[in-house]
Amino acid sequence: MINFNQVSKYFNGKAAIRDLTLNIAKGEFTVLIGTSGSGKSTTLKMINRLIEHDEGTIRFAGEEIRGFNPQVLRRRMGYAIQSIGLFPHWTVEKNIATVPALLNWPKARVQERVTELLALLNLDNEFRHRYPHQLSGGQQQRVGVARALAADPEVLLMDEPFGALDPVTRAALQQEIIRIHQLSGRTIVLVTHDIDEALTLADKIVLMDGGRVIQQGKPVELLTRPANQFVRDFFGRSELGVRLLSLGNAGSTARRGEWLDEEPIAADTTLREALSQFIARQTDKLPVVDNQQKPLGVLHFADLLHQREGL
Template sequence: MIEFQGVSKHFAGKAAVSELTLRIAKGELTVLIGTSGCGKSTTLKMINRLVEHDTGAIRFGGEEIRRFDPQALRRRMGYVIQSTGLFPHWTVEKNIATVPTLLGWSRARIAERVSELLALLNMEEAFRHRYPHQLSGGQQQRVGVARALAADPEVLLMDEPFGALDPVTRAALQQELARIHQLSGKTIVLVTHDIDEALALADRLVLMDGGRIVQQGTPTELLTQPASDFVRRFFGQSEWGIRLLSQRLAGEAARRGEWLEEEGIAASLTLREALSVFIARGTDRLAVRDSGQQPLGVLHFADLLRQKGD
């Protein structure tokens, strides 16, 4: 859906992005990650022409993006930033309706779409009449996501969307984003500096440094097959094992045919989360239940030691 071919961008004579070649598939959640100044936000902003590339080609649906009118292009791409950018004197409903209103949607269609998005983001109908200052930070960010999704864009671009939130709210919104991606199948490009967030959300992870791609692949591939010492250091050699556990689910590792008569854990928990439960309960075995709360198997603490990403 989105393709960079030999793309470069300079600011004041200094390269922010150099000879970048990248393909983002339709329906994929791609995460751009790297240290500050690595070029990840510039790369994201070049997709919707908030920043114009100097050389190379960027294609959207096979067409060079410079063939599109910038405003028309942006209306096909939802955009979410860290500060939400909500209009303070507009209600939640009016903020969400920004792009549909520009596109000439009817009031009835807009009202219906706002209701759909509030439900999708687990917000009550009463929120539609509130103003941004009446919302918590997490609620404001939900409205920002709803506004980006309002006109059903083909692509959702997200620049450090959860960076200013507390850890609990941030974790909840990460789960919401994963659920929305699964339900909608939209192409999402997310910029973050949070390694655990990237590992938890990405279908494809793109690690950048100095305006270039250092390595790309699935999170498990980058953890188990680092292309350089930089990649190893970036993901933290001392935390490598813990982060690898975040890539597997309890339901995948549970031993079938075994069961324990005790409170079970959800099959959707990561092995990293299961490790916390092992320690909290002081046990070496955990019953695992499927999404219907039916017995699935038993996870042994020893099984965590055998996870190598294969």
């Protein structure tokens, strides 16, 4: 879907991106991560030509992006950022409809799309007539994501979209994005500096430093097979075990055919979250239910010790 081949970008004669080669597959959730100044946001903005690359080639759907009119290219790519950027004097409906209106969609189709997206982002239909200042930060961010998805883009680009939110709201929105990705199959490229967020969301993590890719691959690969000392230090040796637990879930680890008459946990609960439940409840067994709240099995604390082999 997106291909970087030996791409470089310079600012005032200094290389911000150097010989970057990167492939992002169709339908993949790719997370760019790194320290401040590593080049991750610059890389993201080069995809939709908010920043023009100086050397190399960037292809989208097989075509060099300089072959696209920038406005046409951006309408094929949704873009969501931390500051959200909603128009304050427009209603939620008008904000979401920004790109469809530019594409001259029929009014009825626009209204239908707004209704679909409000439902997808778990916002009541009444929100369509509200203004941004009448919404919480989490609600505003949901509207920002809805606007990015409004014209049914092929790619969704997200630059630190949840960075300004409180931890509870941030976790809820992360789960919304996972759900949207599963439902839509969209190609998503997200920039973050938060390691746990990257591990939660990514199909593939791209770790950058100094404008280069240091290592890329599935989250478990970077945690268990780091390419060098920088990767080891970035993900933190002392927290490796806990972070590995965030990659597994209770449903896949629970022992089938067992059950306990206690308060269950959901199958999609991460093993890291389950660890907290073990400690809080002072128990070594937790019943697990599926999406229909039906008994699935029992998660044993001892089984958390063997997750590295199972991931």
